[in-house]
Amino acid sequence: MKSEYKTLGTSQNSLIKKIRSSEIFYNYKHNLPGIIGSVIFVVTILIAIIGPFFTPQNPYNLVDISLSNSYLPPAWVEGGTIRFLLGTDGQGRDILSAIIYGSRLSLFISITAMILSCTFGILAGLIAGYYGGKIESILMRITDIQLSFPATLLAIFIMTVFGRGVDKVIVALVLVGWVRYARTVRGEVLREKTREYVDASKTIGLFDRAIMFKHILPNTLTPVVVLSTIQVGTFILTEATLSFLGVGVEITKPSLGLLVKNGFDVMFSGCWWISVFPGLYIMIIVFGINLLGDFLRDELNPKLK
């Protein structure tokens, strides 16, 4: 028993050591944008997960909200109170709480959509690249046509047909997003297919499925990681845009984009805080993700080394 623990301990130790002595970790420590990006990303995710335990009020709970607190400015502006740090909206909802709940929804939608579009895209890319022939040309023509059409516009039309809703936004984002994955993975598979290890696997009689998923797939994942990072940022912006245009999430559970929209009409009467802060928070999240994505791209791209 004791010796087992020991080996486990040492292997973990060596993994940490391996990471700490790796080139990527060294470059990461010396890359300020990478550090800033990853810190922003981790912190925003943490806020989304544990934030609701600390928010001053639950913006979805009507008992918490009082109309007498409507349109209060932020705490540092005359007329604001420390109770509502970033002010309140027309229904007396605390903007800070609304932003935290909204960021939960925005991140949930975009990360789920990223995982789903990643799965479908990888599958399509693997099949197209590995089998080639007719199935490849059909799949690639579909991606060609879709890529010649602006993603935002496509998402707007899908939402027009399906109607509002969180699940529908995710479907729209997946339908828009799988294409890039499919193309990237197919390109990688085409390169990997010519390698000797694939021939060797075929010679020893492995099934196609095993070769595709166990042997080729791991070698194509580097660009997929980079793409996924950036894709989360793109999805957050697309979801915000859809919600702003009124074809996104339902009004009862606002995402960050819908919060901005809600503040739009009252901005002309001087209540700027209702839309300024949610928009600013979208920008901060996506900025962090883009910094991280840039770092990963430069780091994982062997061509640049």
Added chain:
Amino acid sequence: MLKLVIKRLFQMVLVLLIVSLIVFILSSMIGDPVSLMVPENASPEEVQAAREYLGLDKPIHVQYLIFMRDVVKGNFGRSYRYYQPAMKVILERIPATLEIVFLSVLITGVLSVLFGVYAGAYPKRSSSKTIMTFSIIGISLPSFWLGMMMIFIFSIYFGWLPPSGRGQLGTFLGIKSSLFTLNGLKHLILPAITLSLANIATLIRLIRAGMQETLKQDYIKYARSKGVSQRDVLYKHALPNTLIPVITIFGLQVGELIAFTTITETVFAWPGIGKLLIDSIYSVDKPIIVSYLMIVSAMFVMINFLVDITYIIIDPRVKIK
């Protein structure tokens, strides 16, 4: 080269056919026009009559052929809201949208080349690093929020520029446009900048990366040793070669620009086709939605075609393939 152009033309027609099929299927899913036409207490016979009148009782492939015949004729039905042919309603609003797109392309082209070339030529300078930071912020901004902030700062706070609407129209060479009056330009400038920012940010990054690669090449060293001035090296020798891949992406971005006018026009209450589309979605004005889709996708396909042709003309290597 002619063979390539013909091949691309053929592909273009094929893509348009597929798009029309998709639009047809999607549009048949947006609401039921019969329920909009007949009164609530209509008898089944009356509903059936309306169905036959609209041609909805025919098999789906016949319906598609009828739809295609109307599309070719440019007949998309009458708008439910404006009581005019949908095509006419859209065509009336296209100039307003093209104005912003035109000004935006101009701003994007000039600024991204200037900043991109600078950041690529002097990557170590702190001013270049500032440019790059701003370009990352630029692609992280939701464009509708940026538009609102511009309205807040320049219209509400300082009161310099009008917050919404299209200004006075002037006539120049027979073209009516708000580009030709001061009032019109004042209305145009905020939407155009909002529309440009994300594209400027992306293009700066592309041009910078391209310039850095190009500047390492031997012919640049040769030009330098010949004594060509720095400005000519950058703009006459390095930039043209950098721009070849950039043009493709810029072409695709013009498509994105038209898509993003929906957002900008909604924020600035600009009477173009983008705002028309969003308004029509709210009121389920199907003829307008369908004709917008067909016109805009035809535009995209045309743009892609033109980009490919430019590519063939600029880059002689494409011909060999």
